[in-house]
Amino acid sequence: MEDLPAGLPEHELRDGLARYGITGKPVHAPVGFGDHHWTVYDRWFTSVSDLTTKPLSRLRRAMDTAAALGEQLPFVVAPVRSDDGDTVVLLNDRYALSVFPYRAGKAGNFGDPVHEGVAELLTALHRCEPPESTPVAPVEVPGTVALAALLDEPGEWFSRQAREVFVAHADAVRAALAELDRLAGHLPGERVVTHGEPHAGNVIRTPAGLCLVDWDTVGLAPPERDLWFLGGGTGFYALRWAVDDIAGFAAELRAPHEKSRDAELALHYFTETLRSL
Incomplete structure (x- = not known):
């Protein structure tokens, strides 16, 4: 997405990243269509989903599945887990965050x-x-x-x-x-x-x-x-x-x-x- 998401101040994104132990400044990446993305230090790639179009329960199951697949298949770029062990972190009532290792290529x-x-x-x-x-x-x-x-x-x-x-x-x-x-x-x-x-x-x-x-x-x-x-x-x-x-x-x-x-x-x-x- 090229526009920043309405209703998501940067401090809420930073608070979500902190739950992964990530403290760097997120840089908006206007790529894809549907979710919103940022990179941090060219080490992390973040995906912020709008829960008005993507149910949280379905998103959690998908990210948990991807994490499990990443343990079996080396080509799966799977989400990392937060300090609490979650693959999806709520940022507010509308948005949820997942974090992935950045892949250069x-x-x-x-x-x-x-x-x-x-x-x-x-x-x-x-x-x-x-x-x-x-x-x-x-x-x-x-x-x-x-x-x-x-x-x-x-x-x-x-x-x-x-x-x-x-x-x-x-x-x-x-x-x-x-x-x-x-x-x-x-x-x-x-x-x-x-x-x-x-x-x-x-x-x-x-x-x-x-x-x-x-x-x-x-x-x-x-x-x-x-x-x-x-x-x-x-x-x-x-x-x-x-x-x-x-x-x-x-x-x-x-x-x-x-x-x-x-x-x-x-x-x-x-x-x-x-x-x-």
Whole structure:
């Protein structure tokens, strides 16, 4: 995220870092989309999650799972534990902090071709014993009910431009929802530990080899949940990704929000995803 999170003063971030024994000045890192990030001394990489969009219980289970996976798999960049042994620390009622070791190397960007070595990492991940904390990755898209209702009655949107592009692509969204239901019936019953988002932006090339970061979406699911990034599967998870983005951006852009760089990016991705259906 490029904007600083509203409602998080720096002293609360520093207080959270102190619970890990980290006292250096956090430097904002405008990378990724969804969470907010800072680095400290080029030794630590922090991720601050907004609990209005990411439930705390799910986040804790994901980070505990990543920590356990890091003990089995060397390519997992797992969260470190606070002085109290927690992988997630509350900063206030809205934000939660996780801390990771900083990995020097070169990361790709979302949309870049996935490094060929990622297939080997995913094979090892899918074969590992699931930690007890591993959450189940839902098959259904949480926002589809609200999304379907918008197709019948779009109502008023805070972003007029977002409403216009949504209405213009309503038929494509209806078709996508119907196809998603059809494809869901063809998913295999196998469930393995999946990363959830092993795209190029979450892969770092380091001198020691490839690393996978950003484990908040880890969950038990068919292997296709990861493998579609490599061009495999029935197409269900590729379409699910698009529908999930549309539902999330629609909710964000309908609600009152400040004009900001992140809001501009949300509108851009919303528009591009609708056009891709």
